[in-house]
Amino acid sequence: MEKISLTGQLIQYIFTGITVGSIYAMVALGFNIIYNVTEIINFAQGEFVMLGGLIMVFFSAFLKLPLPLAFLLTVAVVTGVGALMERFTINPLKNATVLTMIIVTIAVSILLKGIAMFVWGKDPYIIPPFSGSEPIVILGAAIQTQTLWVLLMTAVVVVLLSLFFKKTRYGKAMLACADDPDAARLVGIKVNTMVLISFALSAAIGAVAGAIITPISLMEYDRGALLGLKGFGASVLGGLGSFYGAVVAGILLGIIESLCAGLISSGYKDAVALLLLLLVLYVRPSGLFGNVEAGKIKEF
Amino acid sequence: MKSSAKLVQMILLLITALVLMSSCAEKREPYKVGAVFSVTGRASFLGEPEKKTAEMIAKEINDKGGIGGHPLELVLYDDESDETKCVLAVKRLIKKDKVPVIIGPSLSGNTLAVVKVCNDNEVPLISCASSIKIVAPVEDRKWIFKAAPSDSHSVERIFEYLLTKNTRKIAIMSVSTGYGASGREQLLRLAPEMGMEILADERYGPKDTDLTAQLTRIRGTGAQAIVNWSVGPTQVLAVKNWRDLAMTSIPFFQSHGFASRKNIELAGGAAEGVLCPLGRVNIPDLVPADHPQKMVIMDYNKAYQARFKEPLSAFGGHAWDAMKLAAEALGVVGPKPATIRDYLEKRQDFVGQGGIFNFSPTDHNGLTKEAFEMVVVKDGDWALAP
Numbered sequence: 253m254e255k256i257s258l259t260g261q262l263i264q265y266i267f268t269g270i271t272v273g274s275i276y277a278m279v280a281l282g283f284n285i286i287y288n289v290t291e292i293i294n295f296a297q298g299e300f301v302m303l304g305g306l307i308m309v310f311f312s313a314f315l316k317l318p319l320p321l322a323f324l325l326t327v328a329v330v331t332g333v334g335a336l337m338e339r340f341t342i343n344p345l346k347n348a349t350v351l352t353m354i355i356v357t358i359a360v361s362i363l364l365k366g367i368a369m370f371v372w373g374k375d376p377y378i379i380p381p382f383s384g385s386e387p388i389v390i391l392g393a394a395i396q397t398q399t400l401w402v403l404l405m406t407a408v409v410v411v412l413l414s415l416f417f418k419k420t421r422y423g424k425a426m427l428a429c430a431d432d433p434d435a436a437r438l439v440g441i442k443v444n445t446m447v448l449i450s451f452a453l454s455a456a457i458g459a460v461a462g463a464i465i466t467p468i469s470l471m472e473y474d475r476g477a478l479l480g481l482k483g484f485g486a487s488v489l490g491g492l493g494s495f496y497g498a499v500v501a502g503i504l505l506g507i508i509e510s511l512c513a514g515l516i517s518s519g520y521k522d523a524v525a526l527l528l529l530l531l532v533l534y535v536r537p538s539g540l541f542g543n544v545e546a547g548k549i550k551e552f
Numbered sequence: 553m554k555s556s557a558k559l560v561q562m563i564l565l566l567i568t569a570l571v572l573m574s575s576c577a578e579k580r581e582p583y584k585v586g587a588v589f590s591v592t593g594r595a596s597f598l599g600e601p602e603k604k605t606a607e608m609i610a611k612e613i614n615d616k617g618g619i620g621g622h623p624l625e626l627v628l629y630d631d632e633s634d635e636t637k638c639v640l641a642v643k644r645l646i647k648k649d650k651v652p653v654i655i656g657p658s659l660s661g662n663t664l665a666v667v668k669v670c671n672d673n674e675v676p677l678i679s680c681a682s683s684i685k686i687v688a689p690v691e692d693r694k695w696i697f698k699a700a701p702s703d704s705h706s707v708e709r710i711f712e713y714l715l716t717k718n719t720r721k722i723a724i725m726s727v728s729t730g731y732g733a734s735g736r737e738q739l740l741r742l743a744p745e746m747g748m749e750i751l752a753d754e755r756y757g758p759k760d761t762d763l764t765a766q767l768t769r770i771r772g773t774g775a776q777a778i779v780n781w782s783v784g785p786t787q788v789l790a791v792k793n794w795r796d797l798a799m800t801s802i803p804f805f806q807s808h809g810f811a812s813r814k815n816i817e818l819a820g821g822a823a824e825g826v827l828c829p830l831g832r833v834n835i836p837d838l839v840p841a842d843h844p845q846k847m848v849i850m851d852y853n854k855a856y857q858a859r860f861k862e863p864l865s866a867f868g869g870h871a872w873d874a875m876k877l878a879a880e881a882l883g884v885v886g887p888k889p890a891t892i893r894d895y896l897e898k899r900q901d902f903v904g905q906g907g908i909f910n911f912s913p914t915d916h917n918g919l920t921k922e923a924f925e926m927v928v929v930k931d932g933d934w935a936l937a938p
Contacts, residue, residue: 387797396796
């Protein structure tokens, strides 16, 4: 086989980075939505991705349902899990501190992981790519077709979310909760319902991420924690709560990791990503897109 | 009439004699074999088939009347894949159960944790784990033996195969766990000795979701072959990415950890053409009929599948070897730890599941790279590598 040119290599690294980064971005979006409404960091966010992947495997590979149907069912089921999680663990905690609720989310993540281990066992699972497995070759770099699906779905999620927040009543109500829950309650917004929606929405985004990444990376019961951690990194890097910050930071983190693995050393890739995160936080404690002055006013 | 009465008499006599003999045999004290396996916990995929195999052999031996009339008593503990519990189990076997020989543990880490206990108490241990450190340096491992082949045997086998194909420039990839690190160490150590040149040395985490960056880097170096050392999802991921990147013209080698059909299934069609060294016990049908291991492997495969209705793994084979060695030693020298140790150390040409063992005072593993056969994935199954 011919050696691949440096340009080809760079294209490869960047595509790989964008793919993985898109997943980080979606996890980060999930963190942000819940954070904005409740100030909770939901540590079960990574488990939503894991569940999305494994339930997708169940519907499409085990029950052999058509892909679009399997995908919609997966998102629906995981959304349900997110809603149930809020109703049974977050909602009953009246007047609990944010820290308590964060610890509860850790408990839920352990629980979900344990359930997944019981249901699916410890083996990894895979589903075939959504459309064909022949890679597209550009300048010697091979792009998997599933990568294009990941990019497309990420774009769809971002567009739908911004439409939701800008155009719909519920979206605007959630923005209001984010700005000031007390004032929102005063004008008649049910903050309780908004919290429920935020969990359901985050779970749905996690499910999308899990379902589209499984053909590329496989999925097993304990994948969630690391994805959650990377997504949290992206969300902090972009400025906790910032909508576009999460997307940009997620993809940036993915590209940096990939370039580091390719050009410097694969052993240091996680370290470099975290180092960068620390540096950014040192220079700009509010994250790349966080607003220092308006730190209190959270914006999607 | 007279002669038939005599016949009846004789038969009756024979039956009485047999009954007497067998009741005698039952009164003989049982020979104990201690066993510690990781039946549950993270390494249950090792311990589970090992336990089943050991119990199956114990039953076989007892059904045939035991060891020289002594019933075999298998005292088996589960260490739950935990080092501390493993040490406790071994201490219990030695102090309370007073076993003369121990088989297991399943994991290298657990075995290394009990090496000192067995040495201090002078009880021989036949480990089913693979690290070379279990039996080296042999001066400090007087009472320790090992039934599983070492990483170095697997590496030697791959390098030897590459040399026959005149391939000297290779790239290696490994996962950052104990298994990957140990394999990488052997790859780096043996490469210069065998005249291989390592152009890239890539590492990745056990939970990484994408290895295309590492593979692209390898592609940029002009390596003629890739050797990947990992277990779990990443070894499937590596194969998938290798195919996705259209790198199939660079042969891809996996470690012996790839030895499960499950991995071929998981990779979909992507594993086609992947090469790896396998113990013959995994591929009973491919072993040539005149190979000395053919018989034992076929017998074990048949017995195991008939009894447990599941495909056999190489790990169960390690327990087979350890158990048979222990039972044989008990039969020849009786339940005395010191003489069992001396017997094991002198055992030559033991035809087992993992290979043909030749133990010596300097080699408590007794296996060579010949324990492995190079195979290639062809039409979704293993085939001998051309």
